[in-house]
Amino acid sequence: MIRILVTDGMEKNAIKALRAKGFEVVEEFYETKILGEKLEEFDVIVVRSATKVRKPIIDKAAKAGRLKLIIRGGVGVDNIDVAYAREKGIKVANTPNASSASVAELALAHMFAMSRFVNISNVSMRQGIWDKKKYNGVEISGKTLGLVGYGRISRQLAKKASALGMTVIYTDIIGKVKDADEYEFCELDNLLKRSDYVSLHIPFVKEQGATIGKAQLDIMKDGAFLINCARGGVVDEVALIEALDSGKLSGAGVDVFVEEPTKNEILINHPRVSVTPHIGAATKEAQVRIGSEIISIIYDFFK
Known part of the structure; x- marks a missing residue:
C-alpha cells in the first residue's frame, strides 16, 4: 500500500478521497530531528510552510529508498531543498494554481x-x-x-x-x-x-x-x-x-x-x-482547490 504522510494539515475531503482510492494517509507533524527517519516509512510527504524538508532529511529518506514524492500544498517551495531532492531521485511538486x-x-x-x-x-x-x-x-x-x-x-x-x-x-x-x-x-x-x-x-x-x-x-x-x-x-x-x-x-x-x-x-x-499570520492561502475555497491539486498529482504519479 502506498503511504502518504501529511504533516501540516490538508482539506478533509481530499484525505477521504485518497483513502477511498486505497492510499494510506497519516496526518502527523514530526520535528525535524525525527522526520528523516519517519520518511523511511512513506512514499509521499505533503507539507505546507511549517515543515522544512532540508538536505539531512532528504539524505535519510533517500538512503531508505522509499520516498518518491514531496508535495508542497501551496505555491512557494523555499522550505524544500528542491534541487537536492531531485538529485536523489525524489520528485518535488507544488499546487501553484489553487491559492x-x-x-x-x-x-x-x-x-x-x-x-x-x-x-x-x-x-x-x-x-x-x-x-x-x-x-x-x-x-x-x-x-x-x-x-x-x-x-x-x-x-x-x-x-x-x-x-x-x-x-x-x-x-x-x-x-x-x-x-x-x-x-x-x-x-x-x-x-x-x-x-x-x-x-x-x-x-x-x-x-x-x-x-x-x-x-x-x-x-x-x-x-x-x-x-x-x-x-x-x-x-x-x-x-x-x-x-x-x-x-x-x-x-x-x-x-x-x-x-x-x-x-x-x-x-x-x-x-x-x-x-496577518501568513494566511494568504487560508480560505475554504483555496484549501479545496489545493486538496484537489494534490490528489491529481498523486494519482498521476502512481497511475
Missing part, C-alpha cells in the same frame, strides 16, 4: 486596511478611543499599483485592482510578459519611484538576500504603501521599520516574516502596519 485568488484578495485587503486605517482604528476603538479626526485616509481608485513579479497571483491582483480604478504597472525577472499588454512593464527602480502601492509576488532566494532593502525603500514615493504577501525575507524588516518610523512609507501590509512565528514585536505592533 492565487486567495492571496490576491488578501493583498487587496491589506491595501484597504492601510488606506483607511482599518488596522489601527479597530484596535483603538476597542480601547475606548474615538479618534475620528485622526483617521483621514486615501482612496485607492486613481492610484498606481506596482507589482513586483508577474505570476499567477499578480495576474489576479492586477485584474481586481484595475476593476477598482487603479493603474497597474509591473516588473518581472523575465522581462515583459507576452499576455500582459494591458499593463505597463518597467524596471524595478522605475516601478518603485512611480507606485503609490507596491505589492511583492516573488520568491525568497537566501543567497540573494532581501529584494526590498533600504536602498529600494529610499527610491519609493514618499507616503507610499508596501504589501508583502509573498515570502518572509524578501523585505528587510529593519529597513522597513525605519521607513515607517520616518514617514517615508505611509504603511505596510505584512503576511509573511523572516522568522515564523515572528518574534518581531516592533513590526507587528507598529501603528502603520496591517499584519
Whole structure:
C-alpha cells in the first residue's frame, strides 16, 4: 500500500478521497530531528510552510529508498531543498494554481486596511478611543499599483485592482510578459519611484538576500504603501521599520516574516502596519482547490 504522510494539515475531503482510492494517509507533524527517519516509512510527504524538508532529511529518506514524492500544498517551495531532492531521485511538486485568488484578495485587503486605517482604528476603538479626526485616509481608485513579479497571483491582483480604478504597472525577472499588454512593464527602480502601492509576488532566494532593502525603500514615493504577501525575507524588516518610523512609507501590509512565528514585536505592533499570520492561502475555497491539486498529482504519479 502506498503511504502518504501529511504533516501540516490538508482539506478533509481530499484525505477521504485518497483513502477511498486505497492510499494510506497519516496526518502527523514530526520535528525535524525525527522526520528523516519517519520518511523511511512513506512514499509521499505533503507539507505546507511549517515543515522544512532540508538536505539531512532528504539524505535519510533517500538512503531508505522509499520516498518518491514531496508535495508542497501551496505555491512557494523555499522550505524544500528542491534541487537536492531531485538529485536523489525524489520528485518535488507544488499546487501553484489553487491559492492565487486567495492571496490576491488578501493583498487587496491589506491595501484597504492601510488606506483607511482599518488596522489601527479597530484596535483603538476597542480601547475606548474615538479618534475620528485622526483617521483621514486615501482612496485607492486613481492610484498606481506596482507589482513586483508577474505570476499567477499578480495576474489576479492586477485584474481586481484595475476593476477598482487603479493603474497597474509591473516588473518581472523575465522581462515583459507576452499576455500582459494591458499593463505597463518597467524596471524595478522605475516601478518603485512611480507606485503609490507596491505589492511583492516573488520568491525568497537566501543567497540573494532581501529584494526590498533600504536602498529600494529610499527610491519609493514618499507616503507610499508596501504589501508583502509573498515570502518572509524578501523585505528587510529593519529597513522597513525605519521607513515607517520616518514617514517615508505611509504603511505596510505584512503576511509573511523572516522568522515564523515572528518574534518581531516592533513590526507587528507598529501603528502603520496591517499584519496577518501568513494566511494568504487560508480560505475554504483555496484549501479545496489545493486538496484537489494534490490528489491529481498523486494519482498521476502512481497511475
